[in-house]
Amino acid sequence: MIELIIRIAKRFSSRIEYPTSFSCLDDERRTRHIIGTHACTITGALIFIPIHLFISDLPLGALFNIICIALCLLSLVDLWFRGNLNQTLWITVLLPSILVVSLFWLFQGRSQISAFLIIPPGFAFLLLGRRHGTLFGLGYGLTIVAIVLLHLKSWPEFAYTPAAMINMVGALILALFWGFIGERIRGETFQTIETIAESDVLTDSINRRHFFEEVQRVHKITRYQHSSFAMMMMDIDSFKSINDQYGHDMGDKVLIELVRMLKGQIRSGDIIGRLGGDEFGLLFPNITVQEAVGRAKNICQQVDSYQFISSDGQHVPVTISIGVAMFLSGNPLTAEQIYKTADQQLYRAKQAGKNQVAVSDGA
Numbered sequence: 001m002i003e004l005i006i007r008i009a010k011r012f013s014s015r016i017e018y019p020t021s022f023s024c025l026d027d028e029r030r031t032r033h034i035i036g037t038h039a040c041t042i043t044g045a046l047i048f049i050p051i052h053l054f055i056s057d058l059p060l061g062a063l064f065n066i067i068c069i070a071l072c073l074l075s076l077v078d079l080w081f082r083g084n085l086n087q088t089l090w091i092t093v094l095l096p097s098i099l100v101v102s103l104f105w106l107f108q109g110r111s112q113i114s115a116f117l118i119i120p121p122g123f124a125f126l127l128l129g130r131r132h133g134t135l136f137g138l139g140y141g142l143t144i145v146a147i148v149l150l151h152l153k154s155w156p157e158f159a160y161t162p163a164a165m166i167n168m169v170g171a172l173i174l175a176l177f178w179g180f181i182g183e184r185i186r187g188e189t190f191q192t193i194e195t196i197a198e199s200d201v202l203t204d205s206i207n208r209r210h211f212f213e214e215v216q217r218v219h220k221i222t223r224y225q226h227s228s229f230a231m232m233m234m235d236i237d238s239f240k241s242i243n244d245q246y247g248h249d250m251g252d253k254v255l256i257e258l259v260r261m262l263k264g265q266i267r268s269g270d271i272i273g274r275l276g277g278d279e280f281g282l283l284f285p286n287i288t289v290q291e292a293v294g295r296a297k298n299i300c301q302q303v304d305s306y307q308f309i310s311s312d313g314q315h316v317p318v319t320i321s322i323g324v325a326m327f328l329s330g331n332p333l334t335a336e337q338i339y340k341t342a343d344q345q346l347y348r349a350k351q352a353g354k355n356q357v358a359v360s361d362g363a
């Protein structure tokens with residue numbers, strides 16, 4: 001039955017895949033949100049069972065809450081065993097909708113049960129996205145209009161009973177809850193997209209754009225704290241010949257392993273970014289000139305002695321050159337000038353024969 005409902009709903013909705021905030025999250029987070037949603041729905045239903053029984057005097061309402069709990073549990077069991085997230089999403093939207101509409105059909109406006117009608121479209125837009133949510137909303141809205149038209153003459157008048165007030169407040173709390181969850185999902189999605197936009201896919205370090213944002217940030221903080229920082233530009237020597245001799249895949253492997261090695265050496269707060277090709281930027285906040293030069297030389301030696309092994313077991317010799325620029329307390333240099341200085345020093349290191357460190361005179 002559930003399968004049939006899902007199939008019908010999918011057929012009537014668009015075939016075009018439309019990304020939503022929710023669909024942009026990874027499966028683990030989506031699963032967490034679905035479980036959280038069901039847990040909250042079950043809690044709400046549990047709270048409303050005694051309300052319907054003892055305050056509203058609507059035993060049928062209590063029964064619907066019990067059915068709602070059972071369906072939520074069924075949906076979670078289904079997710080657990082089959083792991084089909086998309087199907088669970090549709091179930092999460094369709095089952096409460098059927099439940100709420102049935103209640104509305106049975107009670108019409110009694111005890112302001114209709115206040116709960118606002119919940120399913122919230123589910124739909126959040127979990128299914130704008131396109132599917134709109135289509136769902138249209139079908140849902142038409143069903144409600146049809147029910148109202150059918151009962152128009154016998155529609156009960158608004159009664160200010162405690163049950164009506166509780167139902168309205170309950171629906172309002174649920175709507176607020178959905179707003180909160182929706183905002184959280186949007187926030188998480190934004191964070192995910194931001195991480196993707198800021199990282200280098202191959203080496204998993206930050207990319208050029210984000211590295212320069214970090215340079216600006218560190219520069220600003222260092223000036224404020226009257227401290228110092230080092231910026232280094234690092235480039236693999238004759239990387240083209242590594243690619244030519246051992247293949248592009250080996251070149252990629254060198255880039256990946258180099259970053260992994262560097263990440264193992266840097267302190268927390270130090271930053272490494274891939275600026276493009278075989279060029280990397282390193283930022284070392286709160287560091288003296290001697291320390292910076294020592295670390296740059298150390299990195300050069302480490303790379304030189306590291307065993308990069310090709311797929312056929314050959315040792316691939318890799319060396320790097322580093323240009324160092326310092327920002328010292330009271331220094332008038334801008335972030336751009338520091339970057340430029342580090343770049344000039346890198347050029348100097350290359351010109352001087354590669355596999356070495358060059359430091360700016362002002363450092």
Ligand SMILES: Nc1nc2c(ncn2[C@@H]2O[C@H](COP(=O)(O)OP(=O)(O)OP(=O)(O)O)[C@@H](O)[C@H]2O)c(=O)[nH]1
Pocket residue numbers: 202235236237238239240241243247248249250251252255276277278350354
């Ligand atoms: N394998 C691999 N190669 C890349 C990637 N990006 C750029 N390259 C190659 O990196 C090489 C960079 O070479 P160059 O910057 O010209 O200089 P080089 O050979 O390193 O020589 P020097 O910088 O003078 O030491 C080029 O051959 C690019 O094709 C990548 O993501 N993977």
